[in-house]
Amino acid sequence: MKQRTQTPAAVYLHIPFCTNKCHYCDFNSYILKGQPVMDYLDALEREMERTASEVPPGEIETIFVGGGTPTVLTPEQMESFLRRVRAYFGNWTANIEFTMEANPGTTDLEKLQAMKEGGVNRISFGVQSFDNVLLERIGRIHNTDDVYRSLENARQAGFTNMSIDLMFGLPGQTIEIMEATLKEALALDLRHYSIYSLKVEENTLFHALYERGDLPLPEEEEEVGMFLHIMKRLNEAGYGQYEISNFAKPGYESRHNSMYWRNQPYYGLGAGAHGYVHGRRHVNIKGVQPYIEGTRKGQPLLDVQEVSLTEAMEDFMMVGLRLLRGVRRADFAGQFDRPLETVFGTAIRSLVHKGLLEETAEGYRLSAQGLLLGNDVFGHFLGAAEAVEA
Template identity: 70%
Template sequence: MRQRTETPEAVYIHIPFCTNKCHYCDFNSYVLKGQPVHEYLDALEREMEATASAVPPGVIRTVFVGGGTPTVLTPEQMERFLASVRAYFPNLAPDYEFTMEANPGTTDAEKLQAMREGGVNRLSFGVQSFDSGLLHAIGRIHSVDDVYRSIDNARAAGFANVSIDLIFGLPNQTLQQMSDTLDKALELKLPHHSIYSLKVEENTLFHTLYERGELPLPKEEDEVAMFHLIMDRMRSAGYEQYEISNFAKPGFESKHNTVYWRNESYYGLGAGAHGYVKGRRHVNVKGIQPYIDATKAGLPVLDQEEVAEREAMEDFMMVGLRLLRGVDRADFEAQFGRGLDETFGNTIERLAKQGLLEATPVGYRLTRNGILLGNEVFGAFLEAQPAT
């Protein structure tokens, strides 16, 4: 296998603190009250220093700060954190993208100014719905008014590149409620929307309720109708569906997430963060205090593995086909030194006959029906037996 030896040009940093734990959330996040935030920022700086020493960074094209809710940091903590990012990853590309996740109601003018001065140029707000009843039902503590106020504040602070996350398939959610949320989202005239279907994950309140038969999810046909509505409404409003769950005005596609979908390398820093560096994937220690302690002894890695050739090829297909432009034969051959068709030809042919994949001038992409059945398509490549 031709190992991925390039130095990452993307950085993911995890801030694991939240104001509260939402009912559907299985992310590595912890309620803020009583947490050692300053000690965590110390630990992050130690990890940045050790990482930059082990794999010296070159030009950085994208930085993404996720969580948790990074914007629960105070303005002073935010300023300190962003200064450390700039110290260890100083060489940003001229057209760099620096995204920070935010929750409505956690971004006042002082904090936004600290973020702008620290290099952040893109915000991603976790809105989830414009229906107050649904927000309460899923454990969100922000109001619809908080959404409008936060976006107004962001614009006043000079943020032009703003995205919001929405979720469909929520308990008791109707097609009309989804339509109303889309109306309100589109009225904001934002350049990017991420719209995901609810997944009931283990170790969440929703999973406990689901196991008891107490989670009233929409019928499958209603959820499919919501997705069709989303795709049609977003296209009519001038957004390109460039990835299964992501819609953007031209030029506002998420550069950082595209790194993942193109199976490219990235640094992963913070408690529970994942990284992919020099052909090896790693995951960090998850607990806050264990992470802090681990950074005092070196890199806080919980587990790491070299990605085997077969797994890398499967990853290439599964993440690459999430992009609506699909996968490229030349990219596959450049990475693996073998042809895409000779490797996965039988699987591709079967999926094409089922109407789930179609050829492009350079490779293959999902059909509209394939977008709806993406997990079935991705699973087919896990089951495939690549040629030797």
């Protein structure tokens, strides 16, 4: 299996601090006040040093800094953090994509300049909506003025490749409210938009409200209507839908996230971070202080699992079919040294028959109907591998 020998060309780094916890968020994040930020950056450096020693990186094609909210770091902390990243993972391709997540209102000009000087060349802003009432309802602390100010600061600092995240299916949201958000978002003429449906996750305020019957979510039919409307509007505006929830101008697709969707290996560093290196998936210790202590002992990992051939092939299908181009026979054969149809022929034929998958010249992709029922399609591949021999 190719992943067991392939050195990752992608790096994910986790900054777990946030100004507050949003009502829908179940990410590994902690409110910033009182947190040992520099101790955490020191710990992250210890993990970087250990990782680079154990699996020496080759050329790095993509870096993604997520959170939390990485942009809660001060300009000095940001400069220190980025200097360390370059020290251990600094062999960059000429056209590296270096993305950092940001929240509007946490990005003044000085900080953005420190990001730019440190190598960041793409920013993903967590906007979620251009409706201030809705923003307050979901626990965001920014408003639309903060969005415009942050984007203007980023342009002034020299950033041209920017993305924003939006959400649909929010409490009290209608297609009309979604359209008003899309109109403002598209007027910005950005390179990339990610638009996700709300998932009510356990251990969130929204989950508690949902359990009590106090979360006025849109009906399923209206949520599907929003998604259809989003796809139509983005397409009309010249954005290619290259993944279920992601739209880009040609050439501006997220190359880092595409590594995940193509089942490629990646380094994962930081509290609660996941990684996929040499055929093993790992997850790090989640808490800030326990992670710091773990790195001091040389053991930041919470769990490591060898990915079996069968699991890797199932993963390939489930993440690869998120891409609108679908999965390619040549990619499958390249990773697993066997034909796609030999392993998943029965599942594929069933899904094609149901009208959820369609055959392409190179492989298979979701049909228009399959796009609306993606999770059902992906579930078909769990336990569906046939005739597998290591």
